[in-house]
Amino acid sequence: MQLSPAFITSMETFFRQANYSPADLQAFLSSFDAAPQSGLRVNRLKTGALAARARIKLEDCWRQEGLDPDGFKLRPVPWCSDGCFYQPGTRPSLTLAHKLGLFYIQEPSAMLPASLLQVQPGQLILDLCAAPGGKSLRLAADLRHRGCLVANEINDRRARVLLRNLEQQGVRNCIVSNASPEQLAGLWPERFDKVLVDAPCSGEGMFRRDHKAAAAWEAYGSASVKPLQRSILDCAVRLLKPGGELLYSTCTFNPDENERQIAALLLRHPELRLLPAEKRLPETCCLSPGARLPDLEADTSHCVRIWPGASGGDGHFAALLEKAPRQAYSALQTSAGAALTKPPLSLSLCQAVLAVAGPLLKPQAQRLLQSQLSKNGRLTGTHLHLWPPVLPLPDALHLLKTGLYLGDIRLLGEKSRSQDRAKHRNQTAVYSFKPSHSLLMALPRTYFAQALDWPADDPRIVTVLGGGSVPLSEAERFKLRQGVQTAYIPVFAAGYPLTWLQPGRGAYAKNLFPPGWRG
Structure with missing residues (x-):
């Protein structure tokens, strides 16, 4: 590709200051003429705990679709245990496995930070700059599903893309x-065990993949970021706990x-020290040490870089830092943050939710829901969530997701406990419950009292993804009549949640696949 003369000059200066060889510079500049490599990361929340096993299940799903996984020519990403390169020119993003959230398409170099x-x-x-969500998903x-992830994005449009990706992949314990x-930083000082900052940057590693990035560099360079x-x-x-990692x-x-x-960060914050990031991963990971520059007052050799070319990625930089324990420095004098403003669910409302939502689930899952509702259930308008109990969530904070969104619960009216209203004035509230797509994507098949199970080649899957109503076979309608009577039925494709x-009364069922996910 045609590189900007200004960019070439800046890289020549950098390589000379860092004592890199002319051959290194030539190899670096030549890498921009090579086709970029593509990658995917297997979603262990749905496919199993071991990456090797996950790859097998992913390939099985592709075979059920009539696709040959060998055509994608998967090969491991050295610095990410559940990452794979795939063959350029192939389109795994068009497969059912991708639409079911079994993997996430991600540039291979971008898998490094979360691994470290x-x-x-x-x-x-x-994750302070989280959109579109690849690192948050890892x-x-x-x-x-233990602990809590806060995925933050300052841009509203990108935050909604982040939300969709997290929900598609079945993440439960997330804000x-x-x-x-x-x-x-004002709300949650020194709260987090680990903080990831994948910072806005000049995007030089994206030049091969996105020519707009090269044009933006020519217009603005790196001074603005x-x-x-x-x-x-x-x-x-400020957000990091003493003893935590950034x-x-x-x-x-x-x-x-x-x-x-x-x-410069180390000079401003003496409570930080640079950790040897290269020791977090095997030596076979193609990581290079940080550049040794003569003007630096701090040793940055424990930073790591992925250079484009032999590594297979587009290029990345990472630095791992640790904050000293509190007794080693003067701690920040800040408040603990605003108190949680949403009250817990009342006992009567918990019972009402169980009455309308419980029939969807098997008894063991009902007991788990009951336990979680009493501790972490919160209602915002008609939206019912299981809030993560670890952070105060003030009303002033714009939140798109607060834990697991269970669904909408609405009060329909009052129903007398007796047919004789004159003698019995006690009444119980009558509610309706519409389960969320987030709930379906986050739970395994074994939690549901009854469900429809479709093979991966069922033509109705295409209808679902397009938003159309779905015909049910006579056998399926008979099965539903014989089972627990519920207004909503989960559908699983190849064993994974779909919609x-x-x-209804006829042969067709209304499809509740989210409108924003269709196509």
């Missing part, structure tokens, strides 16, 4: 916020946004 952070179940994690998979880093990166990093430090990453090569940004159907 090494999240553990039960931790409280913040963090959520590492949590395994999606649409806020500035400054606002979060460096102050923003600095501000976001300072907020991230991962900073970009998809650019410019040392001003990478090593120099980290060196809710609302059966």
